[in-house]
Amino acid sequence: MYFNVLDNATTRTIRSLIPMPIGGFQSAAAFGTGSMFANTTAEFFTINIPVQINFSSFSIYETSGGSGTIDVVIYSEDGQTQIASFTFTVTGSSGAPQKYHIPQSITLPPGNYIWGWVTNGGADSITFRRWEVDLHGLYSGVGGCPVYHGTKTVTAGTMPATVDPTVDITAAADTATVIRLET
Numbered sequence: 001m002y003f004n005v006l007d008n009a010t011t012r013t014i015r016s017l018i019p020m021p022i023g024g025f026q027s028a029a030a031f032g033t034g035s036m037f038a039n040t041t042a043e044f045f046t047i048n049i050p051v052q053i054n055f056s057s058f059s060i061y062e063t064s065g066g067s068g069t070i071d072v073v074i075y076s077e078d079g080q081t082q083i084a085s086f087t088f089t090v091t092g093s094s095g096a097p098q099k100y101h102i103p104q105s106i107t108l109p110p111g112n113y114i115w116g117w118v119t120n121g122g123a124d125s126i127t128f129r130r131w132e133v134d135l136h137g138l139y140s141g142v143g144g145c146p147v148y149h150g151t152k153t154v155t156a157g158t159m160p161a162t163v164d165p166t167v168d169i170t171a172a173a174d175t176a177t178v179i180r181l182e183t
Contacts, residue, residue, distance in 0.1 A: 013051075013053065015183045035127040036070070036119050039120060040156055043150075043151050045114070045148065045149040046113070046146070047113050056101065057099055060128045061128060062094060066091075066127060067090055067092050069121070070126060071087050072159075074106070074108070079164055085159065090126050097180075117159075152170065
């Protein structure tokens with residue numbers, strides 16, 4: 001479907017979207033993997049929503065089996081407002097896309113958002129696909145600017161009420177987790 005994003009972007013609602021990382025990224029074949037094992041390290045990455053979306057599930061590509069539960073919070077671009085939060089249980093599947101249902105439908109208008117997630121228990125884990133972003137440190141390493149992908153130490157299994165992407169999130173790598181939002 002083709003449409004002009006600038007023409008009534010807030011009045012159109014799409015049903016499925018794979019948010020691209022902010023900035024450029026390498027070829028589709030250039031995927032890396034990421035994982036979460038420690039319930040005291042939350043991961044954060046910025047997603048761009050070009051048009052309004054209403055979704056009630058999301059998918060990720062699990063590269064190896066995992067277990068346990070993961071808490072997710074979607075924050076405003078500045079990290080000062082929680083837009084939505086939910087918990088999902090990892091299926092433990094390996095080498096395939098996995099779809100997770102969200103307890104409530106979420107509507108996001110066009111804009112940038114911070115997706116944060118952390119495992120709930122010390123034995124909980126998940127390993128997933130990431131875009132390899134080709135920005136040579138600009139994605140996560142410019143002092144005083146927002147970090148688009150990184151981590152923050154948190155109280156065991158607890159997401160913070162707010163997060164400052166210029167201070168709280170420490171630089172990780174020039175990567176972005178691949179997620180698919182859908183109804």
